[in-house]
Amino acid sequence: YEVIEAADGEAALILAEEWAGKIDLLISDVIMPGIDGPTLLKKARGYLGSAPVMFISGYAEAEFSDLLEDEVGVTFLPKPLDIKTLAERVKQQLQAA
Numbered sequence: 001y002e003v004i005e006a007a008d009g010e011a012a013l014i015l016a017e018e019w020a021g022k023i024d025l026l027i028s029d030v031i032m033p034g035i036d037g038p039t040l041l042k043k044a045r046g047y048l049g050s051a052p053v054m055f056i057s058g059y060a061e062a063e064f065s066d067l068l069e070d071e072v073g074v075t076f077l078p079k080p081l082d083i084k085t086l087a088e089r090v091k092q093q094l095q096a097a
Helices: 009-018 037-048 083-096
Strands: 026-029 053-057 074-078
Touching: 009 026, 009 037, 026 037, 037 053, 053 083, 074 083
Parallel strands: 026 053, 053 074
Antiparallel strands: none
């Protein structure tokens, strides 16, 4: 996989615009300094098209699911997680897209 890494939500939004139409999967933490994950998704959705989104969080999915009511193609992966689990989920998401 080619990974585009961002230091925070603001940087991720800039990269989403720069890579518009070329991102196959967005992976984001839910809670980040500045722009949080759900806000990032809402602002970047136009650049992502129908690319799936995976949120990772130490919080329960129910704590933020209301922020994503209108979104499709969004999955959740709870922390803690290992690299094998992450790799398997990435593969599943890309195959399903």
